[in-house]
Amino acid sequence: MDETFGVRLRERIRALGPLCVGVDPSRELLESWDRGDTVEGMEFFARAALEAVVGTAAAIKPQVAFFERFGSEGYRVLEQLISDARDADVLVVADAKRGDFAVTNAGYAEAWLAERSPLRVDAVTASPYLGVDALAPLFTLAQENGRGVFVLVATSNPEGRVLQRARTPEGERVEDLVLRSVAELNNRNDGLGSFGVVIGATRDAPEFDLAHLGGPYLVPGVGAQGASAEDVARLFTRCPKNTVLVNVARSILNVGPERAALRDAARRWRDDLNQALA
């Protein structure tokens, strides 16, 4: 692709607003939709969620864990969702949180970012426990193919804070080390880079200045997890316009399978986020 993921995402947010809808077919959610916790129930759920957000959400974020519950059959549903979203011109961020050492990350890069893969998406989330540098194969293939990577920095759940705020011998927090490393990757290139970070809206600002990332932000924690549109606005107040992608999942999908109700819920969140981040 000619355009980078960073540029495509910014254009999409400019046109539609910052809403990303999490497609999370958990057992609880499928049961509450009353279609059965089965592959068929999941297919129905994925199709309904996508249809309800076309033209409203900049992106969807399927949570790979919930598809993986059904093994290869669940992955087939995920492949179909990804392909349907591509046809409907909705960006897809696969929430896979993959991360291994470099030789193995080459495998994950092929899975999520290679043109030949049935799982190829616009961007994938990655976990830096084995080091940001070990994620290099993901960065390289993303760059080559106009795709992106969002690296976990400061997650929305409380259990991660002790680790993410531990300090290196140089006195830098882990979350700041990851942020700085991703910023360095972006700043080797001109314009908006394609390497983003995941920062929970429930978190305080890191010590590293978020405005210097040079790439997009993926922000969970809004809605069912407790943060509001205003919390997001506060955290990213000085960041470049149209670079913040805000994920909302349960607060929209909890309304159940009725299409009009789903569409209304998505639109309300889009409007709230647009207003708060304007």
Added chain:
Amino acid sequence: MDETFGVRLRERIRALGPLCVGVDPSRELLESWDRGDTVEGMEFFARAALEAVVGTAAAIKPQVAFFERFGSEGYRVLEQLISDARDADVLVVADAKRGDFAVTNAGYAEAWLAERSPLRVDAVTASPYLGVDALAPLFTLAQENGRGVFVLVATSNPEGRVLQRARTPEGERVEDLVLRSVAELNNRNDGLGSFGVVIGATRDAPEFDLAHLGGPYLVPGVGAQGASAEDVARLFTRCPKNTVLVNVARSILNVGPERAALRDAARRWRDDLNQALA
């Protein structure tokens, strides 16, 4: 199952030795086997690797990243390998390095540790970047079903060290925090627990005494990555007998598809490891 994973693994190591063979169908390895970097090439590779190690290895460790390269079709090959290994009485540790917040980890637990899943394995590897406590759904389902979890502590690659050795405000290194947390889970139960850790054979001993883990150790980094059987013996010198599972992948699979050669390579590693760890 009546027995815990910890007990089953110890019995298996006592009977066969500590060798775990990594089944890593990377592009490079499949191409070197000359069967094509395709789903069919991968099926051939997985079957040959398993057949070559039955009766020699205590376990196999399929690297999920390489199966994921082919999406749902790759997962179908992985499901078949897992099922064939079960039939051949070889333990399976899925190297997936999954990790998310707790609600999502419930999905990963269903995928890898639930009785109904086609991907169910004896144990799965997990990544603690979002906190060891967030992995609770994996620990709970493992305990219920006689399965296990290996949590990443100190990985064999150099890029992860800065993060893994960062210190919390209490002065504890991240790697020691993870070790201590897993030890606490094991020590709530009698006997050998089912919650293990991943520690690269290329690493120095952590500050937390490895002998106090109360569960098994999964040790990569041997062979192609540079560590020897003797390095493993030194690192785990005071740990309980038959609790160390040593992964060897490329140094065995690099010999190519010839069954007798594969079997010989596996046996040489088993004998080396048995001697060093005796």
